[in-house]
Each structure stands twice: as C-alpha cells, then as structure tokens.
Amino acid sequence: MAIVEIRGLTKAYGRRPPALRDVTLEIHEGVTGLLGPNGAGKSTLIQCVLGLLPDFQGDAKVLGLDARRDRREIRRRVGFMPEFDAYLPETTGIKAVRFLGQLTGMPYNHALRRAHEVLFHVGLGEAVYRDVREYSTGMRQRFKLAQALVHDPELLFLDEPLAGLDPKGREELLKLIRRLADRHGKHIIWSSHILPEVQKVADSITVLKEGRSEGTYRLEEFAPRDGVYSIAFDGESPDFRAALDAQDIRVLATDGGESGDAWTVALDPELGSAPIFQLAGEHGVRLRRVKPVSESLEDVFMRILGGHAPSAQSAVSEESHHFETGEDA
Amino acid sequence: MAVYARGYRPYEGSFGGRSPVMAIFGQGFRNAIRTRSFKILGVLVLIFYVIFTIQMYVMLNIEEVVSEGFSRFANRNEPFDFATYTTRYLKQALMGFYGFVATVGALISMLAGAGIVADDLRTRALPLYLVRPIRPIEYVLGKALVLPAVLAIVLLSPGLTFYLFAGLWQPDGTTNEWLGNNVDILGNVIHSYLVASFGFTGLMLFLSARTPRRGTVMAIAAAVYFGGAMMAGLGSELRGVAQQALKHVSLIVNSVSAHVMAEAETDRWRNEAQMERFREEAPSPTIGMVVAIAVLLIGAYAVYRRARSTEVSE
Amino acid sequence: MSETPSIALTNVSKWYGEVMGLNDVSVEFGPGVSGLLGPNGAGKSTMLKVITGMLRPNLGTALVCGRKPFDNPGVMRRVGLVPEQDAFYPHAAILDVITYLTRLQGYDKAESRRRAMNNLERVGLGHVMDRSAAGFSKGMRQRAKLAQALAHDPDVLVLDEPLNGLDPTGRREYAALIRALGDEGKCVLVSSHILHEVALVARRLVVLHNGRVLAEGTAREIREDLSEYPLTVHVQTQDGEALAPLIVSLEGVGRIEHAPTGLIVRTTQPNRLFDEIGAMAAEGKVTVEALDPVDEDLEAVFRYLTQ
Numbered sequence: 024m025a026i027v028e029i030r031g032l033t034k035a036y037g038r039r040p041p042a043l044r045d046v047t048l049e050i051h052e053g054v055t056g057l058l059g060p061n062g063a064g065k066s067t068l069i070q071c072v073l074g075l076l077p078d079f080q081g082d083a084k085v086l087g088l089d090a091r092r093d094r095r096e097i098r099r100r101v102g103f104m105p106e107f108d109a110y111l112p113e114t115t116g117i118k119a120v121r122f123l124g125q126l127t128g129m130p131y132n133h134a135l136r137r138a139h140e141v142l143f144h145v146g147l148g149e150a151v152y153r154d155v156r157e158y159s160t161g162m163r164q165r166f167k168l169a170q171a172l173v174h175d176p177e178l179l180f181l182d183e184p185l186a187g188l189d190p191k192g193r194e195e196l197l198k199l200i201r202r203l204a205d206r207h208g209k210h211i212i213w214s215s216h217i218l219p220e221v222q223k224v225a226d227s228i229t230v231l232k233e234g235r236s237e238g239t240y241r242l243e244e245f246a247p248r249d250g251v252y253s254i255a256f257d258g259e260s261p262d263f264r265a266a267l268d269a270q271d272i273r274v275l276a277t278d279g280g281e282s283g284d285a286w287t288v289a290l291d292p293e294l295g296s297a298p299i300f301q302l303a304g305e306h307g308v309r310l311r312r313v314k315p316v317s318e319s320l321e322d323v324f325m326r327i328l329g330g331h332a333p334s335a336q337s338a339v340s341e342e343s344h345h346f347e348t349g350e351d352a
Numbered sequence: 353m354a355v356y357a358r359g360y361r362p363y364e365g366s367f368g369g370r371s372p373v374m375a376i377f378g379q380g381f382r383n384a385i386r387t388r389s390f391k392i393l394g395v396l397v398l399i400f401y402v403i404f405t406i407q408m409y410v411m412l413n414i415e416e417v418v419s420e421g422f423s424r425f426a427n428r429n430e431p432f433d434f435a436t437y438t439t440r441y442l443k444q445a446l447m448g449f450y451g452f453v454a455t456v457g458a459l460i461s462m463l464a465g466a467g468i469v470a471d472d473l474r475t476r477a478l479p480l481y482l483v484r485p486i487r488p489i490e491y492v493l494g495k496a497l498v499l500p501a502v503l504a505i506v507l508l509s510p511g512l513t514f515y516l517f518a519g520l521w522q523p524d525g526t527t528n529e530w531l532g533n534n535v536d537i538l539g540n541v542i543h544s545y546l547v548a549s550f551g552f553t554g555l556m557l558f559l560s561a562r563t564p565r566r567g568t569v570m571a572i573a574a575a576v577y578f579g580g581a582m583m584a585g586l587g588s589e590l591r592g593v594a595q596q597a598l599k600h601v602s603l604i605v606n607s608v609s610a611h612v613m614a615e616a617e618t619d620r621w622r623n624e625a626q627m628e629r630f631r632e633e634a635p636s637p638t639i640g641m642v643v644a645i646a647v648l649l650i651g652a653y654a655v656y657r658r659a660r661s662t663e664v665s666e
Numbered sequence: 667m668s669e670t671p672s673i674a675l676t677n678v679s680k681w682y683g684e685v686m687g688l689n690d691v692s693v694e695f696g697p698g699v700s701g702l703l704g705p706n707g708a709g710k711s712t713m714l715k716v717i718t719g720m721l722r723p724n725l726g727t728a729l730v731c732g733r734k735p736f737d738n739p740g741v742m743r744r745v746g747l748v749p750e751q752d753a754f755y756p757h758a759a760i761l762d763v764i765t766y767l768t769r770l771q772g773y774d775k776a777e778s779r780r781r782a783m784n785n786l787e788r789v790g791l792g793h794v795m796d797r798s799a800a801g802f803s804k805g806m807r808q809r810a811k812l813a814q815a816l817a818h819d820p821d822v823l824v825l826d827e828p829l830n831g832l833d834p835t836g837r838r839e840y841a842a843l844i845r846a847l848g849d850e851g852k853c854v855l856v857s858s859h860i861l862h863e864v865a866l867v868a869r870r871l872v873v874l875h876n877g878r879v880l881a882e883g884t885a886r887e888i889r890e891d892l893s894e895y896p897l898t899v900h901v902q903t904q905d906g907e908a909l910a911p912l913i914v915s916l917e918g919v920g921r922i923e924h925a926p927t928g929l930i931v932r933t934t935q936p937n938r939l940f941d942e943i944g945a946m947a948a949e950g951k952v953t954v955e956a957l958d959p960v961d962e963d964l965e966a967v968f969r970y971l972t973q
Contacts, residue, residue: 060833061803066665073483075662095485099367103483105665111480112383112471125375126484133365144360161706170480175363182665186830189705189859190968207360216833219862252956257937296955297947304948309940313957324834 024087025049026178026210027072029236031081034067041234042067045081048229048236050212054204055239056221057214058324059231065214068231072180072212074098086177099127102176104167106183106214116142116151116158116166120173127174134173141169145199160187164196172203178210179203185220197224222320230327237327245323247315250292251275254299255285258308266302287316372486376494377501380468384502389463393456397506400456404449408514411441412521435522435530440618442518442537446511447611454548454608457507458577461552465499466569468556469655473564479664488659492652499556500549507548507607511541540610543637548607551644555603557651561658581605588633599635603647606640613637670731671744671821671853672696673717677726680712687712689877690726695855699848701868702857705972709877710857711750714824717855718747730822743771746815750826752807754799761786761795764814771818778817785813790839804831809840816847823847823854829863841867865964873971880971885964888971895961895970896920896932899939902956903928909943909952916942928955 027050035041043064059065070076072085074097083090085097111119117138124134142151145165150158158166164187171179184200185193201224203209215221221228222242230237256263267274267288276287290298296313303310369375384390410417418437425440426432472478481491515538519531555576559569580602587598600606612634616627673695680687688709704710715721716728719735719742728735735741755763761782768778786795789809794802799810808831815823828844829837844867848854858864864871865885873881873888881888889897896918903909906929910922918935933939936959947954960966 058834060835061805066663069665070662073664075482075664077662095487098483098485101483103479103664105476105479107476107665109476109480111379111477112467112475114379114383122375122379123480123484125369126372126481126486128367128369128372128485129363129365130369133363134369137363137365140361159706172360174367187859190703190861190965191705191972193859194965194969203360207362216831216837217860218834295953297950297953300944300947300954301950303944309937310944310957311936311940312959312962313954315956321834321838325838328835 025051025084026055026086027212028084029068029071029081030083032071032079032083033081034071034076034079043071043079043231044234046231046234046236048239050210050229050239051227052210053226054201054211054213054224056225056228056320057212057231058216058218058221058228059237060328062233063231064234065231069103069180069182069214072097072178073101073103099174100177102171102174102179104171104179104181104184106186108163109167110155110163114155115153116147116155116169119155120166120169123170124173129174137173137175138169141172142166144172145169146195161189161192164188164192168196168200176209178212180212180214182214183216184213185215185217193220200224218321218324219319228320228324230324232328240323242320245318245320247317248289250294251287251289251316252296252299253285253287253312253314253316254310255312256303256308256310258303258306260308263302263306263308266306267299270298270302272298272302371490372484373490373494373497376481376486376491377497380495380498381501383467383471384464384498385505387464390460390502393460393463394506397453397456397510400449400453401510404445404510404514405517408442408445408517409521411445412438412518435526435533438518438522438530439534439537442514442534443611443615443618446514446537446541447608447615449510449514450507450544450608450611453506453510454544454604455577455581457503457548457607458552458604460502460506461499461556462570462573462577464502465552465556466560466566466573468495468498469560469658470564470566470569473561473658474566478658478661482659482662482664488656491659492655495655496553496557496648496652499553503545503549503552508541508545511545512538515541537614540614540637543610543641544607547610547637547640547644548603550641550648551603551607554644554647554649554651558647558654561651561654577602577604584635595633599633600639600643602635603644606635606637606643609635609640610637670697671851672729672731673822673853673855674729675713675716675723675726676729678716678723678728679725680716680721680723686877687721688716688723691874691877691879692726693872693879693882695853695870695872697848697851697853698870699844699854699856699868701864701871702855702874703859703861703864703871703968704874704880708874710874711826712877713874714747714826714855714857717822718742718745718824743818744820745822745824746818746820748808748811748815748823748825748828750830752799752811754807754810756798756800758798759796760791760799760802760810760813763799764810764817767814768817773818781817781819782813785816786810788816789813789843805833805836808832809836812840812843821852823852825854825856827858828856829858829860837863861964861968871964873968875972881967885967886962889962889967890936892967892970893934896934897936897962898960899931899933899936900925900927900956900958900960901929901931901943901954902958903952903954905952909946912946912952913939913942 029046029048032043032046033041034043057065071083071090074090074094086100088097111122120138120142121134124137125131129137145168147162147165150162155166185196188196197220200211204211213221213225225242227239227241229239264274272288272290274286274288299313411421421441422432422437425437519527522530555573559572563569581604584599584602584605587595616630616634675691675693678688678691702710716723717730717735719738722736730741731744733741764782765779768781769775786792789812791806791809791813799807829840832840841863844854844856856864856868869884871885872879906924910929913919914922916938918933918938920932923930931939943954943957946952
C-alpha cells in the first residue's frame with residue numbers, strides 16, 4: 024500500500040513560479056529518504072503530507088486519506104519533527120509534550136502518561152522535568168522526536184532529524200528511528216541533505232528537483248558495480264599504478280590522494296579481484312582493502328540531478344517514476 | 353513469570369479528550385499568571401481590595417460613621433434610608449476602585465499578555481500547533497480566553513464581592529431585597545469588566561501576533577493605553593464631534609465609563625448644570641462596548657491570520 | 667611574526683567559573699586542512715574561541731602565526747572565522763556588508779569592495795551579491811560567511827560546522843573549496859560532527875573529549891594506535907575452510923568466525939594478516955574476492971575513542 028500517493032500535484036504561491044509542478048509520486052512503507060536541493064519544493068510537499076495545504080491542483084492521499092478533505096484526520100495520524108528549534112515557551116519537557124498530546128485530542132491523564140513514555144523512550148531520562156530552554160542541542164533533538172511521537176502516529180515526517188547532534192547521538196537516534204520502522208511498523212519520511220545517513224537508514228528515496236518529482240527508487244537495488252573495487256594499500260604507488268595501467272585496470276579515482284588510501288579501480292568483471300592481488304604481490308604493495316564498490320547514494324543522487332536516471336542495474340524506478348528532461352531552467 | 357515488550361509501545365487510549373481550545377487556554381493562562389508582573393500587580397490589587405473592603409465595612413457598620421455618611425450622601429428634600437445610602441456609597445466606591453484598578457488591569461494585560469502569541473512566534477512554537485489536528489479558530493479562541501480569565505481575577509471578582517458585601521451588611525432580612533433592587537450595580541461591574549477584557553485582549557492579541565518581541569509589544573501597548581487615556585482627557589476639554597471621538601479612544605476610560613455614568617446618576621451633584629456637564633464629558637458605556645468589541649475582533653483576526661499560515665518548515 | 671600559517675597551543679587550560687572547557691591541551695596545526703572532532707561539550711568551541719582570540723586561556727599559551735591572538739588585531743588580520751551561528755546585518759546588501767567588514771581589517775574602500783566581490787564569486791554567490799542576507803537560504807548564508815572569512819585573505823581559517831544547511835551539491839562544492847584552500851597552504855581548521863565529511867576534507871584529525879586531546883593523526887594512524895580494539899577484517903572467499911587454518915596461527919590473530927561469505931577475522935596485527943592473505947592470493951593458493959577491514963573508518967575510530 025502506498026503511504027503517500029500524489030497525482031498531478033501543482034501548487035503555486037502568488038505569482039511566483041510554482042513550488043510544485045505536476046508532481047506524481049508514491050511513497051511506500053518503511054523509511055523513505057526525501058531528497059532534493061534547496062528550493063526543490065520539499066517544504067511544500069511536507070505541507071501537503073501534513074494536511075496543511077488547503078488549495079492545490081491534482082490529487083493527494085496520505086495514509087489513504089484525502090489531503091484536501093481529511094486534513095485534520097491526517098494531522099492526527101502523522102507526526103512531524105521540524106528541522107528548526109521549536110518549543111513551547113517556558114515549560115518543562117514533560118509539560119510541553121503532554122500539551123501537544125492534548126492538542127491531538129488525548130485526554131489530560133493519558134497525554135501525561137504518554138508524554139513520560141515517549142520522552143523516556145527517546146532517552147531524555149530525568150531531564151524531562153527540566154525547562155526545555157536548558158536542553159543541549161542533542162537533548163532538544165530527542166525532545167522534538169518525542170513531540171512528534173506523542174500521539175503514536177502511523178507516519179512520521181522528520182526534517183533533518185540528526186541536525187546538531189554529535190556522532191554518537193547521530194548513531195543512537197538513527198538506530199532508534201530505524202527500530203520504530205522495523206519493530207513498530209511506523210512509516211517514516213526522512214528529509215535530509217546528508218546522504219550517507221539516508222543511505223544507512225532508508226529503504227527507498229524520493230527525489231525532487233525544481234518542483235518536479237524525479238522518481239522513487241528502492242535502495243536495495245543499488246547493486247555493486249561489477250568489476251569496480253575500492254582499494255587501499257601501503258607501498259610505492261607509481262610502479263603499482265603503472266602495472267595496473269599495463270593490465271588494463273583503470274584507476275577511476277584516487278580520493279585519498281596518491282597515498283593509496285582510497286582508490287577506485289575498474290577491471291574486467293570476469294576476472295574478479297585476482298589480478299589486483301597478483302599485481303600487488305609482484306610490486307611489494309600491501310593491500311589493506313579490496314572491496315567491491317556499490318554506487319553510493321550520493322553518486323546516484325548527483326546523476327538524478329544531472330538528468331540521468333539510474334540505470335536498471337543500479338536502481339530500478341517504481342511505476343510512479345516519470346522523467347522530465349530538457350526543461351530545467 | 354513474563355517478560356513484556358520493551359521499548360516503544362503503541363498508544364491505546366482515546367483521542368476523545370476535551371476541546372483543544374481548553375488546552376490552549378489552560379497553557380496560556382498558567383503562563384500569564386506565572387509572570388512576575390502579574391504576581392506583583394496582583395498583590396497591589398489585593399492590597400487595594402482589602403483597604404476598600406475595610407473602608408466599606410466601616411462605612412456600613414459603624415454607627416457614627418453611618419450617620420455622618422447620611423448627611424454626605426442625602427439630598428435635602430427626599431426620603432433617605434440605609435439602602436439608598438448603601439447604593440450611593442457603593443457606586444462612589446466602585447468608581448474610585450475601578451478608576452485605579454482599570455489602569456492596573458491595563459498594566460497586567462500589557463505585561464502578562466505581551467507574550468500570548470509573541471512567545472509562540474519567538475520560540476517558533478506556532479508550527480507545533482499547526483501540525484496538530486486543530487482549527488485556526490480554536491487557536492484564536494484558546495488565546496483570546498486567556499486575558500479575560502486573568503482580568504476576571506482583578507477586575508470582576510472585586511466588584512462582585514463588593515456588591516455581595518453591601519447586600520450582606522444590610523439589616524437582617526433585607527439582603528435579598530437590596531441585592532434585587534441594585535442589580536444594575538452588578539450589571540455595571542460586569543459591563544465594565546467585559547469592556548476592559550474585550551478591549552485589552554483585542555489590543556494585546558493584535559500586537560502580540562505582529563512581532564515575536566515581547567518588549568515591542570509592551571512598548572506599543574503602553575503607548576496605546578496611556579496615550580489613549582491622555583487623548584480622552586483632552587476630549588473633555590473639547591466640544592462636538594472631536595469630543596465624542598476623543599473621549600472614546602481610551603480603552604481604560606471606556607472600561608470605567610459604566611461606573612462614571614452610574615455615579616453621575618446618583619445625583620450627588622446638587623447643581624443641575626454640573627451634572628449636565630459631567631454627563632457630557634463621561635464616555636458612553638454603549639459606545640465603549642462597541643469600541644472594545646471592534647478592537648477584539650481586529651485582534652482576533654490578526655491571530656487568525658497567523659494561525660492560518662502553513663509555514664512549518666524553511 | 668612567523669611567516670608560516672600555524673596554530674600552536676601549549677598546555678592551554680580554559681574554564682568558565684567551575685566548568686572546564688579545555689584541560690591542559692597541547693596541539694599544533696600547520697598548513698593544510700585539519701579536522702577537529704569531539705562529542706558535544708568536548709571543548710571544541712572553547713578551542714576555536716581561544717584560537718580566534720575571543721577567549722584568553724587561564725593557563726598555557728596559544729599562538730597563532732607565532733603571536734598571542736587574544737585582543738590582538740594584528741593577529742586577527744591573518745585569521746578568518748566561519749562561525750556556526752550567523753549574524754549578518756539584515757538590511758544591507760551582502761556585498762556592502764562584507765566590504766564593510768573587510769574595511770575593518772584595514773583595507774581601503776575600493777580594495778575591500780574588490781575583495782568582497784571576488785570572494786562572493788568564489789563561493790558561488792556572484793549572482794546575488796546585491797541582495798540582503800535576510801532572504802538567503804541557509805546554504806547561501808553559509809557561503810556568505812565563508813566569503814566574509816576569506817575577504818582579507820587570511821592565512822589561518824577556522825570553520826565551525828561549515829557545511830551546515832548546504833544541500834548535497836553545495837556540500838560537494840564547498841568541500842572542494844575547503845580542500846583547495848588547504849592546498850594553497852593555508853592552515854584550515856574544520857570542526858564538524860559529520861564524520862564522513864571531515865574525512866573528505868581533512869587528513870589530519872584532532873579528537874577532543876572532556877576538554878582533553880584524546881588523539882591526533884590520520885584516521886588510520888589513530889586506529890593503529892588503538893591496539894586494545896582488534897581490527898575486524900571481513901575476508902570474502904569461497905576457500906574459507908582452507909584459509910582459516912593457515913592464518914589462525916598468525917601473530918595477533920584472535921577469533922576467526924566462519925560466515926557464509928567467508929571469514930571474519932579479528933587481529934591486533936593487521937599488517938601480518940594483510941601480508942599473509944595478499945601473498946596467498948597473489949600466488950593463487952586461495953581466491954580472495956574481497957578484503958574489508960570493517961572497523962577502520964573514522965566512525966569506528968571515533969566510537970572507540972569516545973566510548
């Protein structure tokens with residue numbers, strides 16, 4: 024079942040060029056990364072999915088509800104975590120989350136109980152009784168997630184959910200959110216510019232560009248590229264490089280510089296990685312890593328933005344996918 | 353023995369709680385009465401209230417004082433009794449009380465009400481409301497109820513209790529009769545409270561919905577309150593249309609106008625010409641109410657415009 | 667004043683009241699891009715403030731290009747800062763704002779304007795330089811901050827979360843620009859929480875934790891020093907049964923697990939393992955499809971260091 028189903032959605036504000044033009048897309052179960060450059064129309068899509076957009080052309084369904092008619096019911100069943108810092112003035116974590124639960128229709132006692140539960144779940148511990156203004160960036164991020172979760176929504180919309188967190192916090196929150204999808208059946212739309220994290224957490228991605236949909240893709244279909252390896256080695260690189268060239272093994276990238284920290288090489292897929300080991304042995308180079316390379320989400324994304332949709336091998340588009348070319352302006 | 357599911361649990365309770373209006377109102381009310389300015393000014397009103405109550409007790413219960421009061425409040429050629437004396441005294445007392453407390457009420461609404469919407473803008477809480485299943489009008493109603501509730505404490509309850517005390521301190525068995533005969537005093541108290549709470553609420557909602565800065569809201573509100581009062585004062589020096597217009601521009605003056613008019617009616621001024629002049633200068637309670645309602649509607653609309661925004665992300 | 671762009675902290679401690687910001691930190695940064703990592707509250711901002719002369723250390727000395735930065739405009743002329751928060755005057759064109767800020771560094775008006783224009787072009791804001799920053803997206807503001815930091819051509823650049831708010835394309839361009847600045851010989855210090863992006867721009871890393879320097883060096887050097895955490899190497903091979911007995915006796919090799927795709931080997935002497943497997947694969951004794959040290963990346967290094 025499609026969680027979000029949008030057909031021919033066009034939305035313009037005033038006389039400016041439309042924020043979304045004839046967008047058709049489907050977002051499916053699980054975790055979906057919502058990607059797009061600044062100004063691609065993500066905010067407008069957020070508003071539509073949250074049932075906040077009163078007038079637009081086309082059709083949109085969220086959790087099977089009509090985004091024009093059932094806007095309140097949608098908001099009862101969708102949770103939203105904004106990117107920017109937002110909190111209720113002068114109040115403790117528990118009171119703020121309880122209050123937002125009440126706004127969703129939960130009776131006071133249930134809202135209070137539930138507020139404790141979600142705040143504990145996101146790991147705020149005793150800080151729930153403290154003033155929200157005293158929270159650190161990391162705590163605020165968790166607090167915002169609790170706000171979005173208090174009414175047990177079926178669909179969560181997270182806008183840069185890891186912003187401002189330190190590496191440990193990022194890993195913890197990412198896992199926590201992934202678990203919400205895996206164990207508790209929450210559907211998650213994860214809007215972010217940080218593609219490696221999207222790649223870690225998402226099942227699929229939806230790409231917007233200049234107000235148009237560039238399609239929805241499942242990540243599991245980003246298969247390793249045949250015959251392309253990432254290698255790292257210790258030893259003299261010029262000889263090794265010459266030997267690779269001589270054997271028709273192409274060096275595609277030397278990201279770590281000439282030191283051999285992260286080269287990307289391509290060779291005949293039939294041969295496997297054996298020639299690399301062989302040449303390394305001959306030239307006294309110690310291989311530390313030889314690993315088939317999957318196309319990174321970043322590569323795929325850049326190609327989509329460049330107007331080249333992923334090939335069938337690396338990513339297969341869903342039925343909702345349609346191309347718009349030649350009109351980029 | 354059992355090991356229960358750990359981690360996240362689904363919510364199985366109902367979503368049939370009270371209207372979100374009450375939750376929004378409750379939140380705003382608690383925040384308003386928690387402010388230091390409300391506490392300080394509230395104590396000021398309380399002190400004033402206690403003094404007036406004691407004075408009233410003395411005026412109505414100590415015999416020597418009562419007889420002196422009779423000579424002050426009675427007309428030469430009319431039958432005069434304790435009930436009439438109470439009525440006249442109370443109307444005068446209420447005017448004195450409200451003449452001062454209406455200004456304090458304006459200060460309280462200014463200081464405790466400045467953040468009513470502005471705080472939500474400053475902390476960007478508005479989007480948190482918008483993504484909940486509430487209607488813009490529910491947000492407006494919840495916010496609009498806050499100041500009337502706060503002002504009920506300082507403006508409505510003292511007047512009500514003065515009225516009740518006056519009744520209780522009538523001779524045995526005449527309490528209900530006095531209360532019944534003087535229900536117009538109760539009407540004036542309520543009228544005056546409504547004008548103040550509509551006007552003050554409207555102004556604070558309007559300003560608060562315009563800027564996230566409390567300080568700005570307070571400064572403009574102060575200019576309007578006290579500038580308005582000064583202009584109304586100016587109006588009493590003029591005649592004609594200018595006077596009619598000017599004497600109604602002050603929300604504070606409008607909110608005490610019911611008491612002013614009531615006192616004018618108590619014919620304490622034996623000189624007919626003086627009384628005529630007084631009636632002319634005092635603003636009309638009806639126009640005061642119209643002005644207050646108009647201000648309230650403008651303020652409510654400004655908040656409604658805010659609450660209809662759909663900007664929940666950047 | 668020293669000619670080489672450099673930052674040197676010697677036994678620097680800084681506290682706020684009773685709260686420790688930096689605790690006896692000695693570290694040097696030379697030309698090139700260095701990454702500054704650490705959990706929230708590790709002391710990174712304090713360190714950046716000490717370097718940019720906003721705070722004076724309670725103990726120890728901080729030197730930037732050989733001189734003390736605190737309250738020293740002469741030194742600050744050689745330092746450019748991209749702060750995490752932004753504060754651009756909202757009512758003026760960005761070009762005018764940066765021109766003004768550059769004039770404060772001692773350039774005349776025409777020169778300041780030229781520099782402001784060049785650097786706005788360089789960060790990709792050439793087309794909007796007559797607009798006010800109030801209407802800028804987060805990514806554009808981030809670029810504007812860099813243009814401002816670069817306008818007086820500083821030798822030392824301090825960048826706090828520089829990629830914040832940029833979209834993927836912007837991140838790529840901005841990262842390339844940072845690398846280019848390092849290659850020009852500037853001393854560039856990048857503080858960030860997004861590890862893979864730090865790894866992308868900086869080779870040398872400094873990890874702060876609880877106000878102290880926990881480690882410095884390249885990710886690999888630091889990983890090699892963490893000998894209490896054996897390296898986990900995933901050896902993808904069909905010949906797992908044959909390979910396991912050959913490497914089990916190697917020095918440093920601990921547990922070996924058989925997985926459907928091959929072997930998972932833990933070793934404290936990875937070089938011995940790599941040499942052995944490399945030799946066997948080169949000679950064709952075993953077929954190794956892939957060799958993957960799974961906890962060698964910056965994320966693993968950071969996790970081990972700060973846990």
